[in-house]
Amino acid sequence: MTDIDDDTLREGLSWGAIGFGALATLAPRVFGGVYGLKESPELLVMTRLWGTRTAVLGLALLGADADEGRKLTQLATAMNVADALIVAGAGSGVNKRSRVLGSLSSAAFAVGFGSVLGRS
DSSP: OOOOOHHHHHHHHHHHHHHHHHHHHHOHHHHHHHTTOOOOHHHHHHHHHHHHHHHHHHHHHHTOOHHHHHHHHHHHHHHHHHHHHHHHTOOTTSOHHHHHHHHHHHHHHHHHHHHHHHHO
């Protein structure tokens, strides 16, 4: 197995955040369908808001120098940890598929960004 360097990992995660964010922003019904979310006008707006913040963070990471990149990676890790915990702890009003997929995808980003921090 080859070792991937921090910059390559951070860049890949950044592009992943941009892709997730763009999908949520531009196609919130598709995004919600993947996660098993029930469609409502309010949820479509919130999905788009989540998507824009995620895509903007990914874009900022791509353009950051080393110091900015470390700070933004810390923020990305914290944001994804919080998202994973919030979704995992959602009440019974949120279906299991949404809770599981939402918490797993956020946890995966948290682990990825966290591993960049842990290696530097």
